[in-house]
Structures are given as C-alpha cells and as structure tokens.
Amino acid sequence: MSERxxxxxxxxxxxxxxARQGYDWRPVRRHFGIRSFGVNANVAREPGxxxxxxxxxxxxxxxxxxxxxxxxxxxxxxxxGEDVELGAGSFLFVRxxxxxxxxxxxxxxxxxxxxxGRPGEAFVPSSWEHGRYAVELSERGDNEGAVRVMExxxxxxPEHAGNLYNLACFESLAGRRDDALDHLGRSIELDASFRGxxxxxxxxxxxxxxxxxxxxxxT
Amino acid sequence: MTKPYEVLSLDExxxxxxxxxxxxxxxxxxxxIRAFGTNAYTSERVGGLVVEEHVxxxxxxxxxxxxxxxxxxxxxGEELDAPAGTIVFLPEHDVKRKAVSxxxxxxxxxxxGWPDKPFxxxxxxxxxxxxxxxxxRAIEILEDGLRQLGERAWLLYHLACHEALAGRRDDAREHLRRxxxxxxxxxxxxxxxxxxxxxxx
Numbered sequence: 044m045s046e047r048x049x050x051x052x053x054x055x056x057x058x059x060x061x062a063r064q065g066y067d068w069r070p071v072r073r074h075f076g077i078r079s080f081g082v083n084a085n086v087a088r089e090p091g092x093x094x095x096x097x098x099x100x101x102x103x104x105x106x107x108x109x110x111x112x113x114x115x116x117x118x119x120x121x122x123x124g125e126d127v128e129l130g131a132g133s134f135l136f137v138r139x140x141x142x143x144x145x146x147x148x149x150x151x152x153x154x155x156x157x158x159x160g161r162p163g164e165a166f167v168p169s170s171w172e173h174g175r176y177a178v179e180l181s182e183r184g185d186n187e188g189a190v191r192v193m194e195x196x197x198x199x200x201p202e203h204a205g206n207l208y209n210l211a212c213f214e215s216l217a218g219r220r221d222d223a224l225d226h227l228g229r230s231i232e233l234d235a236s237f238r239g240x241x242x243x244x245x246x247x248x249x250x251x252x253x254x255x256x257x258x259x260x261x262t
Numbered sequence: 263m264t265k266p267y268e269v270l271s272l273d274e275x276x277x278x279x280x281x282x283x284x285x286x287x288x289x290x291x292x293x294x295i296r297a298f299g300t301n302a303y304t305s306e307r308v309g310g311l312v313v314e315e316h317v318x319x320x321x322x323x324x325x326x327x328x329x330x331x332x333x334x335x336x337x338x339g340e341e342l343d344a345p346a347g348t349i350v351f352l353p354e355h356d357v358k359r360k361a362v363s364x365x366x367x368x369x370x371x372x373x374x375g376w377p378d379k380p381f382x383x384x385x386x387x388x389x390x391x392x393x394x395x396x397x398x399r400a401i402e403i404l405e406d407g408l409r410q411l412g413e414r415a416w417l418l419y420h421l422a423c424h425e426a427l428a429g430r431r432d433d434a435r436e437h438l439r440r441x442x443x444x445x446x447x448x449x450x451x452x453x454x455x456x457x458x459x460x461x462x463x
Contacts, residue, residue, distance in 0.1 A: 048354035049337050054327075054347045071325075075351040079323045079375030080298040108297045112371065114329065114347070122267045132272040132329065132369075136293040139266035156327065158373055160297030163380050 050075055054084055054114070054154065060179035065092050066148075070172065071156070079166050081107065081159040084114070087148030094118050094155055097145035100137070104169040104205070107159040111135040111146070116153025120146040170196050170206050177213060186217035204234035212246035223247075224255050231259060238262070268293055272329070272369060275302060278394045283310020283363070289371075291387055298381050299374040302329065305363035312370045315360035318352070320384055322374035326350045326361070331368025333361040383411065389420035397428035415445035423457035431461060439463035 052074060059070035069084035071077070087094040095118075100107040111120070113133045120127045120135055123142045128149065129135060137144055146155065160166050173196035177189040193210035200206055207230035214223035227247075230237045241247055242260045250256040275287040287302035289295075299322065303312045312333050318324055326335070328348045335342040335350055337359050344350060344361070352359060361370060375381045388407030392400035404421040411417065418441035425434035441448040442463055452458045 047338065047340070048357045049350060049352045049359075051335075051342060051344070051348065051350045053345075054349060057349075071349060075325070075349075076353070077323060077325065077351060078353075078377035079381075080373060082325060082373060108295060110293070110295060110300065112329075114327075127269055129269065130271075133269065134271070134289065134293070135267065135269050136295060137267040138264065138294065142266045144267075158298060158300065160375065160381060162296035164297075165379050166298075166375060166377070 054156075055086070057084075060175045066094055068175065070175075072168065073172060078168075079160075081166065081169060082156065083172075084154055084156045086152065086154045087116075087118075089151055090149055092148045093145070094148045094153055095120070095144065095146035095157070097121075097143060099143050100140035100159070102205075104171065104200075104203075106140050106161045106164070107169075108140070108162060109137045109144075109157055109159040111137070112156040112158070114154040114156055116148060116150040118146045118148055118153050118155060120144065167199060170200055170203055170209075173199075173206070174209050177209060181213055181216060186213050189213035190217055190219070202229075202233060204230045204237060207233065208237045208240070211241075212244065215247050215249050218249065220250065220253065223250060224253075224259065227256075228259055264294070272302060276394075277304065278391060280390065281311065281314060283307050284312060284314055286390055287369070288387065288391060290383065291391075296381070296383075297375075299384060300372065301387075302369055302371050304367065304369045306367055308363055308366060310363045311360065312363050312368050313359060313361035313372070315358065317358050318355035318374070320374075321355045321376060323355075323377060324352045324359075324372060324374040326352075327371045327373075329369045329371050331363060331365035333368050333370060334364050335359065335361045385411065385414045385416045388417055392420055392424060397424040400424040401428065401430075413440070413444065415441045415448055418444070419448045419451070422461065423455065426458050426461050434458070434461050435463060 057069040057074045059068040067086040071082045085094050113129045113131050115131045117130045122144045173192050177192040180188040190213045197206045207226045211223045211227035238260050277285040280286050283305040285304045289302055290300050305312050328344045328346050330346050333344045335344050338357050392403045401424045404417050407417045418437045422434040422438035
C-alpha cells in the first residue's frame with residue numbers, strides 16, 4: 044500500500060498462482076491487503092473452461108455469503124443443481140453456504156468477481172488463499188517457503204484443521220519430520236477426516252515408512 | 263421462505279437519483295446481503311458523478327470497481343483515469359474521494375466493510391431510498407430501517423422529516439427529539455432543514 048492511503052490496479056494486472064483447473068486467478072484481496080471482506084476474480088480463457096470450482100461454503104472456512112459478479116463474457120453457473128446462464132453485468136448471490144455452486148465459461152476471456160463474508164462476524168481471510176500460494180512455492184521446490192505461508196495462515200486461524208494439515212504436508216516435504224507429525228496429529232484430533240486424506244496423500248511419502256506416521260493414520 | 267440464491271442483472275436494479283447525474287443502484291438491500299456493504303452507482307451522462315465526494319465517515323475500507331464505461335477519480339486531490347476493469351482500494355477512511363463519468367452509462371461497484379468488526383448496514387441506505395418516494399412510503403422505508411438496525415439517530419431524523427411533510431407533526435417532533443438525544447448534530451442540521459420548518463423538538 045502506498046503512503047497515499049489508496050491503491051489502484053487493473054484487474055488483469057493482478058497476478059496469482061494459476062489454479063489447477065485452468066482459469067487465471069486474480070487475488071484481489073491479497074493484492075490490496077483488504078481486511079474487511081473477501082474478494083477475488085477468476086478469468087477463464089476459453090469457452091468450456093472452469094470459471095468457479097465446484098464448492099460450497101461450509102467447512103473450516105465456512106459460513107460465507109458469496110456474491111458473484113460477471114464482469115465480461117458469459118458463464119453457466121450451476122447452483123444447487125440448477126443451471127443459470129449469466130452475461131456481463133449480472134449478479135449471483137448465494138446466501139446459503141451449504142449450496143453447491145460451480146461455473147463454466149461460455150465465451151473466451153470470461154471474468155467473474157467473487158465477494159464474500161460471514162454475517163455477524165469480523166472478516167478473516169480464507170485459508171485456501173494461503174494454500175494456493177503455498178502449493179505454488181512447493182511446486183517450485185521451495186517447501187520451506189510453503190511452510191512459512193502456512194504458518195502465517197495458522198496465525199490468522201489458529202487451530203484450523205485444514206491449515207494444520209497443509210502445514211504438515213509442506214513440513215513433510217521439507218524433511219521436518221517432527222513438526223509434520225505434530226501438526227498432522229493435531230489436525231486429525233480436530234477433524235478425523237484428515238486421517239484418511241493423509242493415508243493417500245503423496246505429500247506424506249517421506250513419512251510413509253515411519254512407525255509414528257503409520258500409527259497416526261491407522262484406522 | 264428465503265431462496266438459497268438469487269440472480270439479477272444490473273439493468274434490473276432500481277435507479278435512485280442522488281445528485282449531479284449520480285444514480286444509486288441499491289444492490290445490498292435488494293439481495294439482502296448481510297456480510298459486507300455493496301452498491302452500484304451509474305451516471306448516464308458524461309461529467310455526472312459516479313462516486314459522490316465524501317470521506318468514509320463510517321470508517322469502512324472501500325473498494326471501487328469500474329464495471330462499465332470510464333471514470334475519473336479524484337483522491338485527496340490526485341486525479342486518476344479509471345477505464346472499465348480498474349479497481350481502486352481505499353483502506354483509509356479519511357481519503358476524500360469522488361469519481362466522475364467519462365463515458366455515458368458508466369457504472370462503479372462499491373464494496374465496503376470494517377476490518378476487525380462485523381458488518382452492519384449503513385443508515386444512509388434507508389434514508390437515501392426514502393427520498394425517492396412520497397412521505398407515507400418513505401415513512402415505511404425508514405420504519406423498516408429502524409426495525410432492522412435498531413434506534414439510529416439519522417433514521418429517526420429523516421423519519422421526522424417525512425412525518426413533518428405528511429402532516430404528522432407530533433410524531434415528527436418526538437422522533438426529532440430522540441434523534442437529537444442520540445446525536446446532538448441533528449439539532450444543528452434541523453435548524454436549516456425546510457422539511458422540519460416549525461417542528462420544535
């Protein structure tokens with residue numbers, strides 16, 4: 044942030060890690076350091092590309108209301124099993140966090156802005172934002188960098204099972220056995236479903252033969 | 263039953279004239295969004311306002327996105343060209359900001375909230391809308407605001423204005439008195455407000 048008390052960017056200048064499904068992620072919130080609501084944009088290059096990953100807003104970061112704004116192009120949203128086609132200048136507001144939602148681009152260069160927050164609660168950034176940066180660092184071989192990103196995520200949301208699990212993944216890849224086992228153990232204490240994920244997760248390959256790891260993930 | 267989701271287009275949003283070409287397009291209230299503030303502003307003419315000159319008295323962080331057309335922002339005296347797709351973020355509430363349309367049909371989307379505290383809708387959403395209606399409907403809108411937000415000085419103040427215009431002078435007097443109790447600045451404003459002529463709190 045400049046000393047001027049304001050900052051400006053064109054949407055397409057904001058760069059982030061490429062999402063696995065192919066759209067370009069524009070991490071608006073993180074770019075500006077916004078602290079009071081979540082806001083990001085996705086840009087799909089070709090018709091048929093995923094524009095919004097299929098997801099709901101319950102779970103560890105859950106409870107968010109989400110407003111989607113189609114900025115350009117055209118998209119097909121699937122919301123609660125129903126299809127809705129939206130052009131530029133359209134809004135989709137999903138007030139129920141449990142509703143499954145996804146979108147696919149119908150035109151080249153389709154862009155959607157998503158804004159979110161939890162009613163009645165001060166905003167806390169979603170852990171997945173950190174996760175994307177951490178994954179990118181890890182894929183470049185910088186597992187220590189990925190660990191630092193997830194440690195920061197954990198400071199924002201202490202005792203968050205997903206953050207603990209992801210931290211453990213990168214610690215495992217970074218060769219930090221004891222830290223990885225500590226954090227994996229805590230994530231499983233908070234949410235037992237992480238036991239099953241860990242069993243099949245390649246990030247824990249370095250620990251696969253470790254007796255303590257095997258005990259942690261045993262059914 | 264409240265629908266789990268809702269769809270609408272910018273064209274379906276109301277257009278409430280505010281000042282100097284600026285039309286308020288109430289989005290948050292229309293959709294019932296409770297987690298953050300968001301509204302759109304349009305000027306159909308070049309040179310019309312798309313962001314009224316103001317500082318953010320609520321203390322909000324504010325993001326402005328130029329959705330269509332082209333705007334010229336002035337931020338603490340510094341000018342900024344903002345074609346569609348430009349995002350301006352103001353974390354500091356005391357930056358004086360305004361924006362003027364450089365193309366016909368320019369629309370700016372604003373999103374706001376407080377860091378570290380839950381969002382609460384702003385009183386102005388109700389009293390801005392109230393002035394687009396006749397007094398009796400305006401009174402209903404402000405009473406709805408009071409139901410949703412609880413007792414708020416400026417909702418009561420503008421309620422008193424509409425009650426005075428509707429000839430409900432006793433109600434106007436009582437609500438103006440309560441508005442001044444909650445925020446003494448209301449007394450100063452009432453002195454020069456033609457809507458409240460002859461209403462002594």
